[in-house]
Amino acid sequence: MSNIGLYDDKYKNFEWNDSAKELELHENEAKNIGYLCSDRICEKGFGQKLALIWEGFKGEVRRYTYDDIRLHSNAFAHYFTGLGLKPGDRICLFMDKIPELYISFLGVLKMGGIVQPLFSAFGEEALLTRIDDAKTSAILTTKKHAGKVRRILDKLPELKHIIIVDAEGELPGKNEKTYSMEKAPKVEHVDIYPVEPETPSVLHYTSGTTGKPKGALHVHSSIIAQYITAKWVLDLMLDDIYWCTADPGWVTGTSYGIIGPWSNGVTQAVYDIGFSTEKWYAFIERNRVTVWYSAPTAIRLLMKEGVEAVNKYDLSSLRHLISVGEPLNAEAVIWSEKAFGKPFHDSYWQTETGSIVITNFPGLKIKAGSMGKAFPGITATVVNQSTFEPITETGMVGLIALKPGWPSMFRTYWHNKEVYENKFKKGWYLCGDRASIDNEGYFWFVGRDDDVINTAGHLVGPFEIESALLEHQAVAESAAVGKPDPINMEVVKAFVALKPGFSPSSDLELDIINFIRKKLSPLAMPQEIEFVPSLPKTRSGKIMRRLLRAKEWGQEIGDTSTLEDE
Amino acid sequence: MPDDIKQTIIEYIKKEYLDEDSTDEVTENTQLITSGIVDSFSMVSLKMFLEKKFNIKIPDEKATPEAFDSVNNIIKLLKEFTQEV
Numbered sequence: 296m297s298n299i300g301l302y303d304d305k306y307k308n309f310e311w312n313d314s315a316k317e318l319e320l321h322e323n324e325a326k327n328i329g330y331l332c333s334d335r336i337c338e339k340g341f342g343q344k345l346a347l348i349w350e351g352f353k354g355e356v357r358r359y360t361y362d363d364i365r366l367h368s369n370a371f372a373h374y375f376t377g378l379g380l381k382p383g384d385r386i387c388l389f390m391d392k393i394p395e396l397y398i399s400f401l402g403v404l405k406m407g408g409i410v411q412p413l414f415s416a417f418g419e420e421a422l423l424t425r426i427d428d429a430k431t432s433a434i435l436t437t438k439k440h441a442g443k444v445r446r447i448l449d450k451l452p453e454l455k456h457i458i459i460v461d462a463e464g465e466l467p468g469k470n471e472k473t474y475s476m477e478k479a480p481k482v483e484h485v486d487i488y489p490v491e492p493e494t495p496s497v498l499h500y501t502s503g504t505t506g507k508p509k510g511a512l513h514v515h516s517s518i519i520a521q522y523i524t525a526k527w528v529l530d531l532m533l534d535d536i537y538w539c540t541a542d543p544g545w546v547t548g549t550s551y552g553i554i555g556p557w558s559n560g561v562t563q564a565v566y567d568i569g570f571s572t573e574k575w576y577a578f579i580e581r582n583r584v585t586v587w588y589s590a591p592t593a594i595r596l597l598m599k600e601g602v603e604a605v606n607k608y609d610l611s612s613l614r615h616l617i618s619v620g621e622p623l624n625a626e627a628v629i630w631s632e633k634a635f636g637k638p639f640h641d642s643y644w645q646t647e648t649g650s651i652v653i654t655n656f657p658g659l660k661i662k663a664g665s666m667g668k669a670f671p672g673i674t675a676t677v678v679n680q681s682t683f684e685p686i687t688e689t690g691m692v693g694l695i696a697l698k699p700g701w702p703s704m705f706r707t708y709w710h711n712k713e714v715y716e717n718k719f720k721k722g723w724y725l726c727g728d729r730a731s732i733d734n735e736g737y738f739w740f741v742g743r744d745d746d747v748i749n750t751a752g753h754l755v756g757p758f759e760i761e762s763a764l765l766e767h768q769a770v771a772e773s774a775a776v777g778k779p780d781p782i783n784m785e786v787v788k789a790f791v792a793l794k795p796g797f798s799p800s801s802d803l804e805l806d807i808i809n810f811i812r813k814k815l816s817p818l819a820m821p822q823e824i825e826f827v828p829s830l831p832k833t834r835s836g837k838i839m840r841r842l843l844r845a846k847e848w849g850q851e852i853g854d855t856s857t858l859e860d861e
Numbered sequence: 862m863p864d865d866i867k868q869t870i871i872e873y874i875k876k877e878y879l880d881e882d883s884t885d886e887v888t889e890n891t892q893l894i895t896s897g898i899v900d901s902f903s904m905v906s907l908k909m910f911l912e913k914k915f916n917i918k919i920p921d922e923k924a925t926p927e928a929f930d931s932v933n934n935i936i937k938l939l940k941e942f943t944q945e946v
Contacts, residue, residue, distance in 0.1 A: 416897075805913065
């Protein structure tokens with residue numbers, strides 16, 4: 296029997312306060328996420344239980360009990376306070392998936408800081424934009440990534456501490472210091488910052504169609520939703536070994552790679568490795584993983600290797616599979632049933648929602664290709680895109696809309712209230728995605744409602760790519776759109792008009808591609824560049840990405856009456 | 862296989878995929894994809910470089926993470942498409 300039991304009963308009767316009670320929180324009370332994910336579990340008698348099994352790509356293994364993560368996170372909190380960092384300061388975590396990343400996350404929260412996790416593959420420009428916006432005070436990183444921080448430090452006067460967690464001795468750069476989690480004395484007691492429900496906790500940056508990336512701010516009471524969704528959707532139980540493949544530079548990696556499993560007292564396994572079918576299966580076999588939360592892109596890559604690759608390993612420990620990031624196609628659900636003897640359950644949510652809002656539940660019939668149903672406590676619908684009124688007709692496509700008020704909902708965009716307020720229409724929070732609802736209440740994803748590119752489950756903003764493209768010496772103007780891709784759903788394609796004196800060539804294409812990869816990230820890197828004499832624009836001079844995108848997807852171009860050249 | 866081709870690929874990987882401050886070594890056996898030096902997205906640019914350099918076309922189904930996981934693996938892949946290596 297799954298944790299959620301009967302979905303319909305739960306949907307009818309559940310209140311968020313039920314989850315708060317399980318966390319032993321009184322009404323309108325909050326406790327520090329750092330405490331709830333470590334000290335509380337130890338107080339319940341699970342101090343010696345494994346919280347983290349970590350493996351590196353070279354075969355290294357590190358294991359931490361709940362008492363270890365309590366003591367190490369206390370030590371981090373103590374260290375940050377000693378540096379003069381204050382509650383409310385933004386502290387960035389910029390590391391690969393190493394234990395220090397997971398445990399310092401709790402340390403920042405324990406001292407009242409706001410965690411700003413950033414994907415370690417970000418290039419200098421992407422890093423600069425996000426740290427500058429957040430006015431970050433400290434960054435934790437490793438030798439591998441410190442160079443990127445050094446090269447932008449002069450532009451970041453507020454960044455006072457660069458803490459390198461895997462270095463020793465003298466460091467070359469300004470503001471740099473070392474901190475070794477393993478060597479630092481463990482701290483038995485630290486004054487955990489007393490939080491209110493609305494005390495800020497995590498600042499995750501996400502991309503939109505226009506403007507720079509925005510920081511979605513979350514609060515400590517978000518754990519009420521992250522705890523119960525991990526329990527009911529991921530179906531986490533005390534004897535599980537759970538593997539979330541997401542990187543904590545993104546929201547899945549924090550909500551369900553740290554907070555969800557650890558607030559449930561579950562052992563999680565982390566593999567700091569790139570994609571490898573054989574090595575991933577061997578990891579599951581070796582660690583007897585029972586619950587696996589991954590992404591459609593990874594599943595489609597596994598599919599390429601076929602069931603034969605699955606059969607080489609004993610994956611019988613797996614009991615529940617979940618997917619997130621982009622719509623899970625029906626073929627992948629059917630294939631996973633064949634390959635693993637159980638289907639992947641698609642789950643839908645986003646940085647702003649902080650926790651899963653629509654999903655396929657364990658025990659509930661899966662309609663392959665569907666997003667599933669709303670989580671108990673979430674009122675979800677689709678609304679008309681002009682009137683923002685709920686659509687009552689079955690199967691009619693509209694904008695996915697949620698009634699505000701669930702605990703993990705973002706509270707604002709960092710210093711960007713106007714854009715935040717614009718996300719709400721007629722009392723609904725608009726997710727920016729289009730879907731329909733069938734006669735049994737299942738949601739069916741249709742696509743984005745804007746120009747944001749969803750590549751391998753990560754949202755990439757065209758504006759950020761186009762701005763970076765313009766910094767290349769050969770580029771006069773550009774447009775970035777998503778083009779279909781069988782593995783990643785979408786990949787970035789750039790249309791580029793060159794400056795006089797430059798001619799299209801494959802050398803120039805590769806040069807521009809690498810330029811963006813290093814400046815922003817591999818995700819933002821165009822996988823194709825089409826050189827064009829000029830870009831389609833409206834009479835007011837705005838580039839019509841819509842036309843370019845429609846061409847890539849083989850869709851109707853629609854109204855072109857405002858085109859400049861018409 | 863001429864060593865200079867191996868060296869060309871190693872130099873390209875060091876120049877394009879390692880941080881400019883990095884002191885890490887890349888050899889023909891260094892794990893590229895599993896270590897994260899080259900991720901699955903960046904494989905596209907590495908594939909593009911190889912295709913240009915050796916004037917070949919590598920079909921997408923051959924461009925797997927395993928095939929790109931070391932310089933030795935890449936050389937093996939290239940041998941399928943060109944006599945040059």
